[in-house]
Amino acid sequence: MRHHLAKIDAVLIQAVIAGALSFAHLHDLAEAAGQGGWKAWAYPISVDLLLVAAWRRLRSGHSAASGWCWFLTALAASLGANIATAGLLDLSDVPDWLRILVAGWPAIAFLGGTLLAHQPKAAQPIAESEPEPDPEPDVQPSSAAVPAALLDHARKVATAHQDRTGQPIDGATLRARLGVPQPLADRITAQLT
Template sequence: MPALPVRVDAVLVQALIAAALSFAHLHDLASAAGQHGWKAWAYPVSVDLLMVAAWRRLRSGEAKAAGWCWFLVALTASLGANVATAGLLDLDDVPAWLRILVAGWPAVAFLGGTLLAHGAPKPVKAPATVPERPSTVAVPEPIAEESEPPETAAELPPTEPESARPSPSPVPPALVALARKVADEHGARTETPIDTSTLRARLGVPMPLAEAIATQLT
């Protein structure tokens, strides 16, 4: 299997060289300021991590002001170390203010990294709710009450003509006696003879039978 050609990215090589030189300059400055051993190596790592965190915040598009602020702080620390170790500063006699800046850098880097990592998230929009349709409640229809039998002639159904009515059937004597009692009570209460419609309503019998009973009461 033929080997794939290796392409050298000039930008990547330049970035690696710049990172290595900046890393070494930060280490030398921290060592000159009194941070020896592993402490001197931790300073360039802290500066580079803060710069990467700030760059990621800028790429995400959220809180760009905070991202630019901490990116410039890390860039100033890296660029200051490069300039200071270029012969402009006597590393054997570091001034007190530089020692203070180097000693206070871990707290500054921790604060910046915390603010960048735990920034305020974007507000989540609540999904639009669809209004619920009102549930239809079936209303029961009113039950028609049973009407009482009509007591007046106006409420009675129309009667058939006299010629179409069948011949009256014989009335039982017991029913005639009951009708007479009802007629007597009505006459005693109203002092008027009972009419056929009232007699029919009181006895609850059909109109032909009521008429036959009325004829026997007269």
């Protein structure tokens, strides 16, 4: 138990240090780009919140493409500030393009945060241990007729199978090719012969 707590403490300490450094770099860059006072302090919060929101979206399994897009956008902003303040950029003479990026960040972050917060969530995946429900239960008696269009399509599938393999199609293969429940596949097979 103590080893586990020590591991958590070390990870937490590392996260706090990394977060504080990144926060300071974002603040310094925003301030150098002309965003003084409270605005310079708001930039790191905005970047970090967008990172967290995107990460939560990724962890939830919903809208992975959107989650990755906004996560990488916020990560690029954070990493860019960390690198820029490492002496590669003269903070007393920030280029205009960087001033434009910093000034435009609130709109980008607002858009990303809004999209992440308001995208509809996809249906929860069914657990592997649960049997998948049949979307359209087959309640027709086994002697019921198969719709003509489906039977015509099944004939084409069966003919193509026979031409390709030289053997008549079996019920399991027909079911797989048509994507129908087993009782319906059995009825189709019976009507094809």
